[in-house]
Amino acid sequence: MLKGYWVAHVDVKDQAAFEEYKAAAAKPFARYGARFLVRAGQYDVREGSLHPRTVVIEFPTFADALACYDDPDHLAAKAIRDPIASGDLVIVEGYNDQRDG
Template identity: 45%
Template sequence: MNKGYLIGHVTVKDPDAYAEYAQAAAEAMQPFAPKIIAWSGQYENLEGESHQRHVVFEFASFDEAKRFYESPAYQAAKALRAGAATGTFVLVEGGNV
């Protein structure tokens, strides 16, 4: 089974409100136990819209990543992000290499 990846690119507008979201999102993520592949750090925007922060989480499968994103706990956390940040979130299925 191929892994699933949740990739987020975020620009924070309200750091205090975003911190609340980050805490709630981390708690919502615990039952899914994703592996952190990338978490901010150095980056270079090569094309397209630029954001301040970038994250990549690896889940056991695409379906598991989607279950996390659609979970009631994460949807409640996501509501805290509204107005605190803008960004793009994508689910990607890993391929067989």
């Protein structure tokens, strides 16, 4: 099975409240085996425009990535995040370049 990823570009308007979201989201992330590959940090936009915070989260499977987003605990955490952050999020299936035969 291929891994799943959340790729988000976010603008956080209230960092203290965002910390509450992160604490609330920790439980569903742990439940679905989430692993943060990118969590903000230094960046250099070369094309287009993005929100200032980039996050990439890896899940064991694409199904886990979808299920985590729809989990009631994540939706409760998202309700904390929605008023204090805006952005874009895509859930995408990983890639395996191994070929049969």
